[in-house]
Amino acid sequence: MSSIARTIAVFCGSRLGNDPIYQNVAEQAGAVLAREGIRLVYGGGANGLMGVVADSVIRAGGEVTGVIPEFLTVREKMHECVSELIVTASMHERKQIMFARAEAFWILPGGFGTFDEMMEILTWRQLERHDKPIILVNTANWGEAVVAMLETAVRQGFASEQARALLQVVPDVETALACSVWQERSAPVPVDTL
Numbered sequence: 001m002s003s004i005a006r007t008i009a010v011f012c013g014s015r016l017g018n019d020p021i022y023q024n025v026a027e028q029a030g031a032v033l034a035r036e037g038i039r040l041v042y043g044g045g046a047n048g049l050m051g052v053v054a055d056s057v058i059r060a061g062g063e064v065t066g067v068i069p070e071f072l073t074v075r076e077k078m079h080e081c082v083s084e085l086i087v088t089a090s091m092h093e094r095k096q097i098m099f100a101r102a103e104a105f106w107i108l109p110g111g112f113g114t115f116d117e118m119m120e121i122l123t124w125r126q127l128e129r130h131d132k133p134i135i136l137v138n139t140a141n142w143g144e145a146v147v148a149m150l151e152t153a154v155r156q157g158f159a160s161e162q163a164r165a166l167l168q169v170v171p172d173v174e175t176a177l178a179c180s181v182w183q184e185r186s187a188p189v190p191v192d193t194l
């Protein structure tokens, strides 16, 4: 059975970026998730766009799960007001929990950490460890360079067109929502096989 995801992981920056348009999209993402009754799973911080998305969901009465490694609780200012906060022993445990709980992934503007999270979830899909939608919201074309990198790999013969197509690139959050269709599985991939 396919339906819109009930829990969506958002990967985005722990900084705000230098254009208010990035904060706007983070606020919109939170508002849309809350409006649709979709739980947000995210990195658990109060800083940057991560904090903006979480605050926006909370303000609109939605549900938020934050997942943060113990060593980042100070540096990324652990969010105190989320519905559920999971403090993990490591970054790997954080990623596994976010992966297991989410039924779709939205990539919003961010930096190196966001790129890492996107590439990992994308390569897990390339390796057929899951079939959850991965959607990059390309606000103000912020993702141009990362998409160009993927397309260069295809041109150079290091990746297939099919693998490139696993990342959906959309202009806005409403389109991301429409693409967040997930096929329910009776047996999800166990996270310890990743």
Ligand SMILES: Nc1ncnc2c1ncn2[C@@H]1O[C@H](COP(=O)(O)O)[C@@H](O)[C@H]1O
Binding pocket: 012, 013, 014, 015, 043, 045, 050, 072, 076, 091, 095, 110, 111, 112, 113, 114, 115, 116, 117
């Ligand atoms: N290597 C990493 N793996 C997973 N997550 C990471 C890594 N480095 C940083 N992060 C987290 O990603 C978000 C966003 O980071 P930005 O660099 O601001 O995009 C943040 O929670 C980092 O802890």
